[in-house]
């Protein structure tokens with residue numbers, strides 16, 4: 035932007051007021067014919083940018099100005115922007131062409147205020163205001179008072195001027211380098227450079243007393259570079275301007291400063307934003323954003339008809355973060371409110387809050403997931419362990435049942451074996467006769483075969499009863515079949531005990547999905563308990579009844595006895611492990627039965643019959659239901 039590096043504090047000199055008034059009064063009369071102010075017409079503000087839209091500095095100031103104006107007027111404003119492109123087209127032809135073009139363009143919409151950003155825009159509108167915006171107030175910004183004087187700005191132009199204060203820049207340097215002992219001030223040989231050096235001498239008089247101070251002046255660019263590269267490490271270098279060196283060579287000051295700062299052995303400071311990015315640590319200057327906002331306030335006052343006068347755009351400390359790092363200067367020593375340019379914050383620095391939050395959420399999630407996985411694993415382990423315990427308990431239970439039934443089983447087995455022996459003896463006697471009755475022998479052999487089959491079945495059931503499981507053997511079977519097979523196992527024992535077995539089998543199939551041996555063990559446990567209960571009941575008729583059927587869409591089995599029943603107060607405890615009222619009891623039969631039934635999604639319950647005796651009821655889900663459901 036046209037923040038002119040050559041601007042220092044300067045008194046505005048008088049300009050040709052008479053000429054300005056002459057132009058103003060004449061043009062006003064002419065303009066009022068074509069552009070009559072309309073009642074309630076929002077004010078028109080034309081912003082003139084000196085260069086093209088790519089120049090970040092002017093664009094930044096212009097944007098800040100626009101948003102401040104929109105805010106101040108509640109959006110009731112007509113804003114126009116024109117990019118004069120004067121750095122690429124500095125020719126007088128272009129300037130004149132732009133003048134004519136804008137005069138015509140705004141013929142029907144004359145601006146009420148023209149904001150000229152940079153000295154080029156200010157010069158342009160000063161020359162062309164009569165044709166472009168004859169009634170408009172002109173507000174100029176982005177350069178110093180001295181430049182205003184140089185370009186002969188009309189006296190009614192209001193300025194948002196910038197002052198470059200070397201003392202504030204020096205104070206910032208002192209804060210950043212508290213241990214510095216040397217102070218160097220660099221200035222060129224042009225008239226302006228010399229005037230600047232004189233101003234700095236006066237402004238830094240007090241400040242420089244704390245340092246061994248050297249003014250580097252009247253030097254060629256090579257000498258500047260060499261001297262700056264040779265200063266002691268504990269030095270502060272303040273760069274003013276070098277428009278010309280001692281050899282009379284012309285420079286753009288920031289280019290000259292760039293060469294010096296590149297090899298300087300101590301940090302270089304300067305009071306211009308334009309020096310940032312040219313190797314300078316920083317300085318106290320006006321920022322484009324601040325300038326735009328101050329300008330916005332000024333223009334808002336002009337629109338509102340409030341009295342206005344020139345203002346000084348507020349100054350800010352501004353530093354290049356890369357230079358802070360280059361010289362190892364602590365960020366913490368920066369004056370409050372300092373703007374850091376090129377601050378390449380690490381991802382963590384820039385997004386620490388979001389990152390911390392995100393990290394927290396991720397960690398929390400990870401924690402929850404881990405806890406859930408652990409819990410699932412624990413549950414699976416626990417389920418695995420409890421299944422294993424159940425299988426072991428069932429097996430022990432089976433062995434105990436087998437043990438309890440062994441005498442009746444042996445007795446039962448004895449029958450076919452005796453029959454086989456008797457039949458075999460009979461057959462051998464028949465064979466010893468002269469004319470053996472072969473047909474009879476054939477019958478006998480058939481009986482032997484049948485008895486052998488019976489014995490085989492008994493042994494098979496016994497083996498099945500003792501089968502040890504390491505895994506549940508899931509299969510679908512009819513609850514009626516398992517009940518029948520359990521009845522076959524105990525019928526010998528029941529007979530021995532004088533118990534009558536009755537079975538009311540369901541007419542329909544009751545398919546369930548479970549381990550057959552486990553469900554059979556449930557029936558055996560209930561039957562054994564029932565037989566025990568009837569033992570204690572004395573002489574009453576001993577009847578053990580098995581009934582299967584459908585109950586609420588479930589397979590149900592009831593085992594009823596004619597014993598003494600279960601006292602009401604024990605009904606809730608009989609399924610607890612180790613609850614027993616028997617002398618040689620373990621108290622495990624019913625708890626194992628319940629564990630098995632619940633493993634397969636069923637329920638077991640007990641109650642007393644009104645006529646005496648207990649009924650145990652087992653319900654299991656029908657396998658068909660699951661299939662239909664799927």
Ligand code: ADP
Pocket residue numbers: 559563564567595597598599600608609613614615616618619620621622623624625648
């Ligand atoms: P145990 O048979 O080793 O005692 P159970 O768990 O099979 O262990 O039975 C627990 C208790 O429940 C028995 O001791 C008995 O008091 C009671 N019980 C079980 N079945 C019956 C029944 N049919 N009639 C009366 N009491 C019963």
